[in-house]
Amino acid sequence: MSERPASSGRHTQRTGRRSGESGTREAILDAARTQFAERGYDGATIRGIAADAGVDPALVHHFYGTKERLFVAAVRFPVVPSEVLARVAEAGPEQLGTTFVRTVLGLWEASETREQSLALVRSAVTNECAVTMLRGFVESAIFRAIAGVVQDEDARFRASLVASQLLGLFVARMLLCLEPIASAGVDDVVAAVGPTVQRYLTGDVRAASAAGVRPGTRDPCRSAGKPR
Amino acid sequence: MSERPASSGRHTQRTGRRSGESGTREAILDAARTQFAERGYDGATIRGIAADAGVDPALVHHFYGTKERLFVAAVRFPVVPSEVLARVAEAGPEQLGTTFVRTVLGLWEASETREQSLALVRSAVTNECAVTMLRGFVESAIFRAIAGVVQDEDARFRASLVASQLLGLFVARMLLCLEPIASAGVDDVVAAVGPTVQRYLTGDVRAASAAGVRPGTRDPCRSAGKPR
DNA sequence: CACAGAACTCAACGCCTGTAGAATTCAACG
DNA sequence: CGTTGAATTCTACAGGCGTTGAGTTCTGTG
Numbered sequence: 159m160s161e162r163p164a165s166s167g168r169h170t171q172r173t174g175r176r177s178g179e180s181g182t183r184e185a186i187l188d189a190a191r192t193q194f195a196e197r198g199y200d201g202a203t204i205r206g207i208a209a210d211a212g213v214d215p216a217l218v219h220h221f222y223g224t225k226e227r228l229f230v231a232a233v234r235f236p237v238v239p240s241e242v243l244a245r246v247a248e249a250g251p252e253q254l255g256t257t258f259v260r261t262v263l264g265l266w267e268a269s270e271t272r273e274q275s276l277a278l279v280r281s282a283v284t285n286e287c288a289v290t291m292l293r294g295f296v297e298s299a300i301f302r303a304i305a306g307v308v309q310d311e312d313a314r315f316r317a318s319l320v321a322s323q324l325l326g327l328f329v330a331r332m333l334l335c336l337e338p339i340a341s342a343g344v345d346d347v348v349a350a351v352g353p354t355v356q357r358y359l360t361g362d363v364r365a366a367s368a369a370g371v372r373p374g375t376r377d378p379c380r381s382a383g384k385p386r
Numbered sequence: 387m388s389e390r391p392a393s394s395g396r397h398t399q400r401t402g403r404r405s406g407e408s409g410t411r412e413a414i415l416d417a418a419r420t421q422f423a424e425r426g427y428d429g430a431t432i433r434g435i436a437a438d439a440g441v442d443p444a445l446v447h448h449f450y451g452t453k454e455r456l457f458v459a460a461v462r463f464p465v466v467p468s469e470v471l472a473r474v475a476e477a478g479p480e481q482l483g484t485t486f487v488r489t490v491l492g493l494w495e496a497s498e499t500r501e502q503s504l505a506l507v508r509s510a511v512t513n514e515c516a517v518t519m520l521r522g523f524v525e526s527a528i529f530r531a532i533a534g535v536v537q538d539e540d541a542r543f544r545a546s547l548v549a550s551q552l553l554g555l556f557v558a559r560m561l562l563c564l565e566p567i568a569s570a571g572v573d574d575v576v577a578a579v580g581p582t583v584q585r586y587l588t589g590d591v592r593a594a595s596a597a598g599v600r601p602g603t604r605d606p607c608r609s610a611g612k613p614r
Numbered sequence: 615c616a617c618a619g620a621a622c623t624c625a626a627c628g629c630c631t632g633t634a635g636a637a638t639t640c641a642a643c644g
Numbered sequence: 645c646g647t648t649g650a651a652t653t654c655t656a657c658a659g660g661c662g663t664t665g666a667g668t669t670c671t672g673t674g
Contacts, residue, residue, distance in 0.1 A: 173653035175640035182651080198512040200428055204632065214653050219633060221651090283511040283561060284426040293562050318558060318567035319578055325562075326554020330546060333511060334521050334553075339546035349593035350547055354582045365577035403621040403670035410621080432662065442623050447663065449621090621670075631660075638653075644646085 185211040186218055190232040195273040199229055199281035199288055226287065233274045235295065243303045254307060255356025259348050262324055266332060276332060279325075296321050308359055319358040327351060413439040414446055418460040423501040427457055427509035427516055454515065461502045463523065471531045482535060483584025487576050490552055494560060504560060507553075524549050536587055547586040555579060 189210035193202035204225055208215040222228040242261055249257035265271045278295065281288035301317045308316055327347070330336040339347065357363070417438035421430035432453055436443040450456040470489055477485035493499045506523065509516035529545045536544055555575070558564040567575065585591070 173638045175638085175651040177640070180651080201512045203630080205630085215632085216634080216654080217652060225632065280511050283508050284429045289562060293564060296562070296564060315566050315570070315574075315578070318564050321564055322554040322558040322567060322579075323551055323582070324554065325557050326550040326552065329553045329557060330550040334517060334524070336521060336524060336546050336549055338543050339550060342543070345593045346543075350543070350586070350591040351550075353585070354551070357581070358578070363578040365573045401623040401668045403668085405670070408621080431660080433660080443662085444624080444664080445622055453662065616674090618673085619671085621668100623668080624666085625664105626666105627662105627664080629661080632658100634655105634657080636654085636656105638651100640651075641649090643648085 182211065182213055182217065183221055186213060186221060186228075187232055190218075190228050191270075191273045191277060194229060194232055194277035194281060196276075197280070198277075198283070199225075199285045201280075204228070229277075229281070229288070230291075233277050233291070242299065243306060246303055247306055251307070251360070252356075254359050255354065256348050256352030258303075258320070258355050258359075259324075259327075259352045260344065262327075263344050263347060266328065272332070275328065279328065279333065296325070300324075304359060312363065316358050316363060319363060320355055323351065323354055323358065410439065410441060410445070411449055414441060414449060414456075415460055418446075418456050419498075419501045419505060422457060422460055422505035422509060424504070425508070426505070426511070427453075427513045429508075432456070457505075457509070457516070458519075461505050461519070470527065471534060474531055475534055479535070479588070480584075482587050483582065484576050484580030486531075486548070486583050486587075487552075487555075487580045488572065490555075491572050491575060494556065500560070503556065507556065507561070524553070528552075532587060540591065544586050544591060547591060548583050551579065551582055551586065 186207065189207045190202070193207050193210065196202075204218050205215045207228075208218050211218075218228065222231055242265075245261050246254065246257050266275065278288060278292045282292040297317070300321050301314065304313065304317055304320065310316060327339075331340045331347075334340070414435065417435045418430070421435050421438065424430075432446050433443045435456075436446050439446075446456065450459055470493075473489050474482065474485050494503065506516060506520045510520040525545070528549050529542065532545055532548065533541065538544060555567075559568045559575075562568070
C-alpha cells in the first residue's frame with residue numbers, strides 16, 4: 159500500500175531506519191543537556207529536545223524511556239571529584255581557598271560541565287528529584303574535596319559554608335547575571351572570594367558561645383510540593 | 387429557567403455573588419504567594435491557586451487579568467530597604483557584617499517575606515521576567531542598604547559580592563536544605579558568615595594586579611530561552 | 615423600587631504536554 | 645535469500661494548561 163505523499167517535497171525524513179551510524183543517541187543527549195540547562199527540568203520538553211536533535215519525539219522515548227531517565231542520563235555527574243581534589247591538594251595550605259575558587263570557575267567555563275551544572279541548578283529549584291541529585295553531588299563533591307585537607311570536627315559545617323558561597327557565586331554569575339560580578343574576570347573573583355573560602359576551610363567559623371554542633375533549632379524547609 | 391441541580395447535595399457553592407465581604411481578593415493573593423513560593427512561576431497553576439483559595443479559576447482571571455500580573459501582585463517587594471538600612475546603620479562599623487546577616491536571616495524566618503523570597507528565587511531560575519525582578523530587587527536593596535556606609539569606588543562590586551554570599555546562603559538553607567547549614571541556628575550562621583560580609587563591605591577585595599574595574603572579559607550569560 | 619455594576623461560577627476553546635502502539639526501513643546474521 | 649531485531653516515523657490518546665464569554669446572584673446608588 160506504500161502510497162508516498164509525493165506532493166510534499168522538501169527533505170521529508172521518511173519513516174524507517176537510516177543508513178550508516180547516525181549518532182542519534184548522542185545528539186539527543188546533547189540536545190537534552192542544552193534544553194535542561196536553558197529551561198530546567200519542567201521547562202524543557204521532550205518535543206523540543208527531539209526537534210533540536212532533528213528527530214521524532216517518540217524516538218527519545220524509545221531510547222531513554224521517560225523524561226526523568228533522560229534527565230539523569232543527560233546530567234550524570236558534572237565533575238570528577240578526584241580531579242578537583244588533585245588540583246586542590248597540590249596547592250599549599252595558604253592557597254587552598256584561591257585554588258578552590260579558580261578550579262570551580264574553570265569548570266563553569268567549560269561548556270559541558272557548565273551545561274550540566276546549569277541544568278542541575280535550574281531543575282533543582284522546582285523539582286524534588288533534582289534537588290536530591292544536586293544535594294548529593296554538592297555534599298559528596300565538596301566534602302570529599304576538602305576531606306583531605308580538613309579533618310576538623312567541623313568539617314561538614316565548613317563544607318556547607320563553602321558550598322553556600324560557591325552556589326551563590328554560581329547563581330549571581332550564571333543565572334542572574336548580577337553585575338559587576340557576572341562580568342568580572344576570573345582573577346578578580348578569585349581575589350575577592352578566595353579568602354572567604356580559605357577562612358571557611360581553615361579559619362574560625364564557630365560562635366564564641368557554642369563549641370559543638372547543635373542541630374535542629376530550625377524547622378527543616380518544606381518540600382517543593384508534590385510532583386506534578 | 388432556574389432549574390437547580392437539586393440532586394448533588396454537598397456544599398455546592400452556587401453561582402453568583404456571596405453576601406457580605408468575602409475577602410476573596412486577599413485569599414487569592416495569599417494562595418498565589420504560597421503556590422509561587424512552593425512551585426515557582428511555571429510550576430504554579432491558576433487552577434491550583436484558585437482551588438487553594440476555594441474559588442473558581444475564572445475569578446482569579448477576573449481580578450488579576452493574567453498569570454503574570456497575579457505574580458507581580460503576589461510578590462511585590464519582599465523587603466522595605468529603608469528598614470534594613472536603618473537597622474544596619476545603627477550598628478557600629480565593626481558589626482556591619484554580623485548585623486547584615488542577622489537582619490537578613492530574620493527576614494527569611496518571617497512567613498510573608500520568606501514566601502515572597504522563595505517565590506522570587508524559584509521563579510527567577512527559569513522565568514526571564516522574574517529574573518529581572520529579582521535582579522532589580524537585589525541590586526537596589528543591597529546596594530541601597532550599603533550605600534550609606536560604603537562609598538568606595540568598588541561599592542557596586544562589594545554589593546554584588548555580598549549578594550552572592552547571601553543568595554548562596556538562601557539557596558543552601560531554604561531550597562536545598564544542605565546540612566548542616568540548613569538546620570544551624572541563627573547565631574552559628576551569623577558567626578560563620580558575618581565576617582565574610584564584613585570583609586566584602588570594608589576589607590580588601592581587589593586583585594593585587596588590578597586597580598580599576600575591568601568589565602566585559604566574560605561573555606554575558608545567555609537568556610533562559612524564549613518565553614514559552 | 616429599579617437599575618448599573620461588582621462578585622462569582624459554568625462550560626468550553628485551543629494549545630501543549632508525556633507517553634504509547636503500530637508501521638516502515640535498514641543492518642546483520644544464518 | 646529469509647529472518648530477526650534495532651532505528652525511526654506517524655498517529656493518537658488522555659490530561660493539564662491559561663484564558664474567555666455568557667450567565668447568575670448580590671450590593672449600592674438614585
